[in-house]
Amino acid sequence: MNLKHLHYFWTVARTGSVAAAAERLHLTPQTVSAQIKLLEGSLGTPLFQAAGRGLKLTEAGRLAMSYADEIFALSDALKASLGRQRGAPAPPFRVGISDAVAKNIAYRLLAPVTQLPEPVRLICHEGKLDRLLAELALHRLDMVVADRPLPSGIRVRGFNHKLGESEIAFFAAPRLARSCGKFPACLNGRPLLLPGEDSTVRSRLEQWLEAERLSPRIVGEFDDAALMKAFGQAGQGFFPAPAVLAGEVEAQYGVREVGRTEAVREAFYAITGERRITHPAVLTITEAARDSLFID
Known part of the structure; x- marks a missing residue:
């Protein structure tokens, strides 16, 4: 699994739309959509479904989101720990x-x-x-x-x-x-x-x-x-x-x-x-x- 693709998925899930996620990631919506399609292909299941003008998570998407939360929480903890070693607040x-x-x-x-x-x-x-x-x-x-x-x-x-x-x-x-x-x-x-x-x-x-x-x-x-x-x-x-x-x-x-x-x-x-x-x-x-x- 490509963690960059997982990060795009996580950002879309948190913001509620591809457009909002693309703006936060400084990418085009087309790029974000394509990367999520690659992630869904690697997992073999859709992660989002349409909900009005936005998106909502499928059952598989909610499960993936729970793991993504933990993965990126650990990533943040790692960066914070290394940052403290450099004297960061x-x-x-x-x-x-x-x-x-x-x-x-x-x-x-x-x-x-x-x-x-x-x-x-x-x-x-x-x-x-x-x-x-x-x-x-x-x-x-x-x-x-x-x-x-x-x-x-x-x-x-x-x-x-x-x-x-x-x-x-x-x-x-x-x-x-x-x-x-x-x-x-x-x-x-x-x-x-x-x-x-x-x-x-x-x-x-x-x-x-x-x-x-x-x-x-x-x-x-x-x-x-x-x-x-x-x-x-x-x-x-x-x-x-x-x-x-x-x-x-x-x-x-x-x-x-x-x-x-x-x-x-x-x-x-x-x-x-x-x-x-x-x-x-x-x-x-x-x-x-x-x-x-x-x-x-």
Whole structure:
């Protein structure tokens, strides 16, 4: 297989048309089309089919694209590694973090990247999951950290890598915590702060409260978990957080854990454009999470 032909195919797949790929490659559309025909001939199968004014991948094309992504990711890693030997700046590692993921969790997941033997420049972007996945599809992000797997039905090519999960604990300012008797019954009729509706764990918490026949007073809903904890620190209500962070939450906000439940668990995922992880930073994150962060 001619890798130059594979690169032309990869560029057309990423841009969506021969014309756009030709412009990026500084070639004529006729040349690009001819080279892709040669690649299809060598593979013995068509890789594209017409879709309106553009092209879309066939089933074989999608399979070829997954391998091409890995091949060129390794190529980039090779060039970056050799470049660092010549004193070039560290390559960027761009991560999207869903705003439903607690900042403490995000930090603990990404911290091992700073200890890589081959340094990278960590660039973090926070936002709604759908926008981050769109950036991942455009290869503007290397990885997305989320509290849910890639949603079904979304037209984004990506692969889920589960990092781990944690049961949910409840916390409160010391005075409010002292008034809490037997958990979880002590939440009944009491003020409760909840994550916003975009958070996957929100619906699970509501189902758990209903199953336990508890009716707390919902006094606040927050997309930003740090803001929810700040309100909890001020004594405005009980609030949930991953139990794996219990020690940090108590130390940082001066609150106390009042109880936890195995019935509600929050999971975390790395979503990447590659089925088999080859990026060293992503490998480090997934291995560290499974080996040390999310241990029951």
